[in-house]
Amino acid sequence: MTSRQVPAAPPGRAVSLTLAAVVLLTAAVLSVAGAGPAAATGPSVTVDDPRAAPGLPVKTSGAGWQPGVTVQVEVCGGEALHGSADCDTLRAAVALVAADGTFRLTLIAGAPPAACPCVLRAVAGQIGVRAQTPLTLAGAADAAPTAPVxxxxxxxxxxxxxxxxxxxxxxxxxxxxxxxxxxxxxxxxxxxxxxxxxxxxxxxxxxxxxxxxxxxxxxxxxxxxxxxxxxxxxxxxxxxxxxxxxxxxxxxxxxxxxPWGLLGLAFLAALLTVFTAAVAVRRGVERRRAGRPARAPGSAPAALPVFVDAGRLAEVLAAGAGDGEHPGLVSTRALVRELAGDAALVDFRALRAFADALRASPLETER
Known part of the structure; x- marks a missing residue:
């Protein structure tokens, strides 16, 4: 088997191929980086008009903030390099960040304690986040900002x-x-x-x-x-x-x-409702019991005789006729008590039996 020797490429051509490979590799890396997601931006604050004057309103808005946090916005001098010491905190305004991470407010511009260049600064103290944007303040002195201490x-x-x-x-x-x-x-x-x-x-x-x-x-x-x-x-x-x-x-x-007092009133209202219901039930039971004849527990109703003495009946009727509240009437209850010889009330069945016995016994037969 014979070997074949491949001739080497000229030096200039080799350099060209190497440069072309580097260019293609760089383009591929840039294309991949460009296809990825954009870098995330943090909280920001902007103004409708970057030119302001002391005593006039400044409309500002923010985006990218954590929802629910409180943001304080203020005008600062010296690019706010010294923090709140460079800012007009007396005229600062506060806004609550909405669910979409934005806020919008209007504050009155004032003269900051430090000379311009001025900025509008927004600070969320609870989470330690801040943002600022340049602001041109009319009539404010300009000075080079000093390094913060x-x-x-x-x-x-x-x-x-x-x-x-x-x-x-x-x-x-x-x-x-x-x-x-x-x-x-x-x-x-x-x-x-x-x-x-x-x-x-x-x-x-x-x-x-x-x-x-x-x-x-x-x-x-x-x-x-x-x-x-x-x-x-x-x-x-x-x-x-x-x-x-x-x-x-x-x-x-x-x-x-x-609110213990309010809770106590609610508890007392519930107890009063239960007590009222219990009293109403008890009174209803007492009314039903009052409508029935009273008798000793376990005793039978008083027995009425089938026949009664006519003379005694006449005496009872004569005594009842003198009732001052009901002239000419006789108390049925008193009549039953006298003829039955028992002070207990009788039931309605015995009373009806007594009436039937009177109707079935003519006076002539009794005499």
Whole structure:
């Protein structure tokens, strides 16, 4: 068997083939990457008009947010590099994210504490997500933004709900509590006017916002206490949570609300219904018993004689004729008692037998 030697390709042609292979491989990779799903986008915030002026409304909307969370939107200077310290928190607006992950609100633009470049920032404090978009603010000074300094740590010294149940609350009136929060700045740098965000909700969730007071600057190694009234809805029942956030500090407390007075009234109403029904049944039984002749247990009805003495009958009739309530009438019951010689009432059968005996016994025969 003879071997055949294949001539080698020229160097230039080999280089061309290698470049062509690289180009085809790159195109294939790009086509596969382009065919895949688009990269997921995070939460965003936009404005209808990027040009704004202090004191005028700014219409904004957001998309891609977690449904049910509360978003705070505010105008910030210095590109919000220092967080809330660069933002106009006094005129911030709050919105609740809808089921499709969107929200829409209108806030009044104000002058942020830091110089522009300005942005419109949206923050969801419960989940630590934020987004921002550029905003041109008329009349605001421009300056190069400075690098942010490390965040100042804040400690929650105490957080509690006070205010026991009032009398009206026991019968379904709205429950009123007071949230007392004590914050402390353990660092060596002062903390600016960070917003205090508080929300409440049934069970373990707290996503319904509560109006909070304006905060003040927190000096180094200083403490500040805030008292926020919390109003729970009418006929509240069960456990409710109240939570919030201040700068980097978060807190959560809970309270139990039960309208015992309302529950007691419902229980008393049920008992009264049962008692009324029992009384009605008992009275009905007593009426039926009152319509029957009374007799000793186990005794037979009083026996009536077939014949009676005419003279005694005349005496009874004469005595009964003097009845003042019924002139000229004789009490049938008294007549039966006298002639039968028994004070017990007789039944109707014996009474009919007595009447038949009288009709069958003429006075002439008795005499």
């Amino acid at each position: 490390p965040a100042v740590r804040v400690d929650v010294v105490a957080a509690a709900l006070s205010g026991g149940p009032r009398f009206a609350e026991l019968f379904g009136a709205p429950a009123h509590r007071t949230l007392t929060v004590t914050l402390r700045n353990p660092g060596d740098r002062p903390l600016g006017r960070a917003p205090l965000i508080v929300a409440w909700g049934p069970g373990g969730s707290a996503d319904l916002p509560v109006g909070t007071p304006l905060t003040a600057e927190l000096p180094p190694h200083a403490e500040q206490t805030y008292r926020i009234p919390v109003r729970l809805p009418a006929a509240a029942f069960g456990r409710y949570s109240v939570g919030g956030r201040y700068a980097s500090a978060e807190f959560a407390v809970s309270t139990d609300v039960y």
